[in-house]
Amino acid sequence: xxxxxxxxxxxxxxxxxxxxxxxxxxxxxxxxxxxxxxxxxxxxxxxxxxxxxxxxxxxxxxxxxxxxxxxxxxxxxxxxxxxxxxxxxxxxxxxxxxxxxxxxxxxxxxxxxxx
Numbered sequence: 001x002x003x004x005x006x007x008x009x010x011x012x013x014x015x016x017x018x019x020x021x022x023x024x025x026x027x028x029x030x031x032x033x034x035x036x037x038x039x040x041x042x043x044x045x046x047x048x049x050x051x052x053x054x055x056x057x058x059x060x061x062x063x064x065x066x067x068x069x070x071x072x073x074x075x076x077x078x079x080x081x082x083x084x085x086x087x088x089x090x091x092x093x094x095x096x097x098x099x100x101x102x103x104x105x106x107x108x109x110x111x112x113x114x115x
Contacts, residue, residue, distance in 0.1 A: 017103055024099040031092035038085040045078050 052071050056064050066074045 020103045021100055024096040024103070027096040027099075028093050031089040031096065034085055035089040035093075038082045038089065042079060042082045042086075045082070049075055 049071075052064060056062075056071055064071050069077070
């Protein structure tokens with residue numbers, strides 16, 4: 001029984017280290033998806049806004065509403081929402097990198113080693 005206990009104690013820190021790194025990498029991957037997609041959607045939105053403004057100018061008798069909001073309101077809101085996604089994904093990446101760095105520090109400082 002003692003041999004099994006020692007084996008588990010030696011393996012457990014390595015498994016934990018790998019699990020933590022996988023979680024951090026997964027967080028980083030998803031943050032990058034959000035970042036890239038938000039940047040692309042922001043570019044698309046800028047193009048769409050120009051087209052919607054032309055439509056609005058050529059059709060002053062029609063009220064253009066997007067999700068119940070005027071074009072001006074949506075044009076104020078959408079870029080801010082996408083910027084918040086970009087900033088938030090950057091923060092998540094920073095946290096994921098901090099987790100990986102902390103995990104590496106623990107590995108090389110001997111925190112996980114048996115005394």
